[in-house]
Amino acid sequence: MRDINQFTVTQAVKNSFKTEPGSRFESLLQGFIDHLHDFTREQNLTQKEWIDILNFLYDCGKISTPERHEFILLSDVLGFSALVDMVNSKGGATEGSNLGPFYLDAAPRKALGADLSDGREGVLVLVKGKVTDTLHNPLPGAIVDTWQADASGTYPIQEQDQGQDKYDLRGVFEADADGRYYYTTVLPKPYTVPYDGPVGKLLRAGNRHAWRAAHLHYIVRAPGMNTITTEVFFENTEYIDNDAVFGVRRSLITKIVPAKPADTEGLELAKTPDAVCNFDFVLAPEG
């Protein structure tokens, strides 16, 4: 390994790892080394650019905390997270989208028809839909876990120091015998991803904004089915066509319309909604 040059060093590095032949680890490692080295050669990367890149990663590490994962944010704004969601979406099933940083395990169970708004200001919207398999069979008992920002674009978990309950604007629902879920909540507003750190610097350098289109977060699961992590967006709302983290898909956009009596028929609702939107989740079988 003394006769290495810029063309042979890549194989030398790959050979230095003694991984199980044909293993996933080997494939990932070799694929990553190939792309990183190709990038370096293609760009004729200078020493200064090299150290700038490594110092950028160092800075991302320094600002990260258990509550703020700057590398996930970096992945988000580079469309890496979106692409991973896409390559993992199963044909026929609801497309996946960003988990985001605000998911909480063990959010409270709520009865169907419950109101998540808790008296908050904003448009009160009835969110409803069905959970089915890819053959349109309802999935009774499917779990619909949702969380969202409020009408000012803030998650209650971000304002705990102002007396907010971190479990507010969250709920875990169980679909009824027809696979239906429904609840009322306030319409969320757009918000920015954190842009006071290295990723914010990158966005500014690239003349990009930090806004996310308004959305509801969901994790939907049912026995024997692939769990889906996704987001639901609203037609004709801001940033729907330039979401900072590339979370929007056409199939994940719903329409909000004024609520009519027929919309609430047969539903036991804690509050009377101003508006209604429908979104059906489709789960693919495991494996």
Place this chain on the structure above:
Amino acid sequence: MRDINQFTVTQAVKNSFKTEPGSRFESLLQGFIDHLHDFTREQNLTQKEWIDILNFLYDCGKISTPERHEFILLSDVLGFSALVDMVNSKGGATEGSNLGPFYLDAAPRKALGADLSDGREGVLVLVKGKVTDTLHNPLPGAIVDTWQADASGTYPIQEQDQGQDKYDLRGVFEADADGRYYYTTVLPKPYTVPYDGPVGKLLRAGNRHAWRAAHLHYIVRAPGMNTITTEVFFENTEYIDNDAVFGVRRSLITKIVPAKPADTEGLELAKTPDAVCNFDFVLAPEG
């Protein structure tokens, strides 16, 4: 940007950056996005692999300090640093190699012939050579800045808590009228890169060792010439053919032989060496 899929998202991400057309920043950003996305598609990266990668970077950030840059170490063991050195080496000039983490600005000036060993145990070796341009013209007054580990593979800067002076085993020499430099020192020994962190985990997972071949570090500069950062290695020493950071090049290997009277003729030396090695530095003109 709602009709994105795994094949169109890459261009959408590139379009989201409004960089100066044709700028270096644009080229680097677009090249990086292309490679990262290609990697993701080729590997069909799973969500778990994705978060494992991001958490690995998070862990690298957490262990990093101003004295320990885990991202540089990661770059080193993946051959990224070596490749950057290679693409920046100028034809005809001495090849570049790792700067490493132990360089200190403002190391003390020493007279030619000085002894850096300061009574340390080990083989006392006369290191000498010439600094020339690519046409073999000597470069009088060229600056040869060197630093190294001791005969146990440790840099004095690592043992300051044991009373060592961080400037020990370092020297900044000025080449004489013939472009010659010479000094005595102890022969350094191999040592390991830090492997108690995430990069160490990666090395173990890939069944790789953490040893560096023994080496002397150099930064060599002269007015109007490209500065060279490199390392000099010794023939027939351990790890010379499997250095953990891919620093060795055939052109950077010197031989150590017993010192004969002719070797020290005309040199004013503070100590009488056991052995001698020769290494000439060749600098290319700037630009």
